[in-house]
Amino acid sequence: MISPSFRKGMLKERVMDLASQTTILPLLFGCLGIFSLFRLLQRIRSKAYLRNAVVVVTGATSGLGRECAKVFHAAGAKLVLCGRNVKALEELSRELAGSSQGQTHQPFVVTFDLADPGTIAAAAAEILQCFGYVDVLINNAGISYRGTISDTIVDVDRKVMEINYFGPVALTKALLPSMVERKQGHIVAISSIQGKISIPFRSAYSASKHATQAFFDCLRAEMEEANIKVTVISPGYIHTNLSVNAVTADGSRYGALDKNTAQGRSPAEVAQDVFDAVGKKKKDVLLTDFVPSMAVYIRTLAPGLFFRIMASRARKERKSKSS
Numbered sequence: 001m002i003s004p005s006f007r008k009g010m011l012k013e014r015v016m017d018l019a020s021q022t023t024i025l026p027l028l029f030g031c032l033g034i035f036s037l038f039r040l041l042q043r044i045r046s047k048a049y050l051r052n053a054v055v056v057v058t059g060a061t062s063g064l065g066r067e068c069a070k071v072f073h074a075a076g077a078k079l080v081l082c083g084r085n086v087k088a089l090e091e092l093s094r095e096l097a098g099s100s101q102g103q104t105h106q107p108f109v110v111t112f113d114l115a116d117p118g119t120i121a122a123a124a125a126e127i128l129q130c131f132g133y134v135d136v137l138i139n140n141a142g143i144s145y146r147g148t149i150s151d152t153i154v155d156v157d158r159k160v161m162e163i164n165y166f167g168p169v170a171l172t173k174a175l176l177p178s179m180v181e182r183k184q185g186h187i188v189a190i191s192s193i194q195g196k197i198s199i200p201f202r203s204a205y206s207a208s209k210h211a212t213q214a215f216f217d218c219l220r221a222e223m224e225e226a227n228i229k230v231t232v233i234s235p236g237y238i239h240t241n242l243s244v245n246a247v248t249a250d251g252s253r254y255g256a257l258d259k260n261t262a263q264g265r266s267p268a269e270v271a272q273d274v275f276d277a278v279g280k281k282k283k284d285v286l287l288t289d290f291v292p293s294m295a296v297y298i299r300t301l302a303p304g305l306f307f308r309i310m311a312s313r314a315r316k317e318r319k320s321k322s323s
């Protein structure tokens with residue numbers, strides 16, 4: 001004899017089974033299908049947005065800039081490669097032109113030094129002459145810094161600000177009028193997570209990236225009416241020569257590949273993320289692991305705790321250097 005409660009339980013189980021087979025599973029697959037379709041459409045739109053677009057990449061001689069050049073070129077963008085080293089830029093231009101996948105364009109090369117404010121207006125004019133207009137400017141070039149605030153000469157602070165902040169600001173201002181006139185354009189700033197949080201012994205670098213974040217956030221708001229998009233991208237460690245090329249307290253080159261940098265993400269992978277962010281016209285993108293991302297929230301929600309963690313980091317780093 002089956003008890004009524006047992007029968008009720010079996011009935012409930014059958015109903016649940018049926019529900020899962022008839023409604024929940026199809027619903028789940030339906031949602032997954034819609035999501036995949038949405039992602040596919042987004043990718044197609046991104047590629048269409050950047051195919052044949054005139055894209056300027058600063059700091060294209062190495063690291064992230066070089067990889068960005070490869071990714072945007074492969075997608076059919078018309079490139080202007082910028083940097084100081086003409087030989088490296090011309091080599092890259094030849095390499096890209098020779099590796100044609102589908103319909104691609106031979107990149108132009110424009111050389112200038114972001115540390116020299118006098119050269120930027122002429123460089124912008126040369127950039128505009130390449131294709132007659134610019135669709136996307138990727139302000140990627142930059143240097144880092146290592147040192148204590150007390151030991152660092154002010155010239156070093158100025159140099160880092162010039163290359164990472166004033167240079168990109170001047171270049172952006174020089175190219176903006178032509179974008180505004182066309183009511184079309186996209187400015188990208190490669191910042192860093194250090195544009196959102198400051199870590200010890202990086203004062204000049206972190207300050208330059210905080211300034212970058214602030215400037216381009218203002219620009220986004222001011223340019224919305226003119227249909228100019230602004231994307232700020234804040235990566236964590238990337239395996240490039242950034243630490244090797246970093247400037248130190250007395251202005252000399254640091255010259256070493258740090259462990260954190262060596263263990264960072266591959267620049268090719270980060271370049272693909274930059275491409276996706278630009279294609280989706282994202283406004284602000286953090287490209288970091290979980291802990292650094294959490295640090296950004298802790299800085300905002302529990303600043304006292306964040307400052308204690310940073311002070312302890314400074315103590316430990318000083319101790320490990322002195323021992």
Ligand SMILES: NC(=O)C1=CN([C@@H]2O[C@H](COP(=O)(O)OP(=O)(O)OC[C@H]3O[C@@H](n4cnc5c(N)ncnc54)[C@H](OP(=O)(O)O)[C@@H]3O)[C@@H](O)[C@H]2O)C=CC1
Nearest residue numbers: 059061062063064084113114141142192237238240241242
């Ligand atoms: N690597 C990392 O861990 C991270 C990097 N970033 C950011 O990514 C960007 C690219 O750096 P990354 O690829 O890592 O480093 P690299 O040192 O490999 O590349 C830096 C690029 O900037 C150019 N550059 C440096 N100084 C000047 C200057 N005075 N005038 C013109 N161009 C200059 C260099 O060109 P040249 O050949 O002329 O020296 C080079 O192409 C930087 O803005 C950096 O802050 C952000 C987060 C993490």
Ligand SMILES: CCCCCCCCCCCCCCCC(=O)OCC(=O)COP(=O)(O)O
Nearest residue numbers: 144145192193194235236237291292294295309
């Ligand atoms: C779940 C609990 C979270 C607790 C958070 C504790 C705070 C941890 C601090 C993390 C600091 C991350 C620093 C990341 C720095 C970085 O990725 O910088 C990128 C660069 O721009 C690299 O330049 P550099 O010259 O410094 O190599």
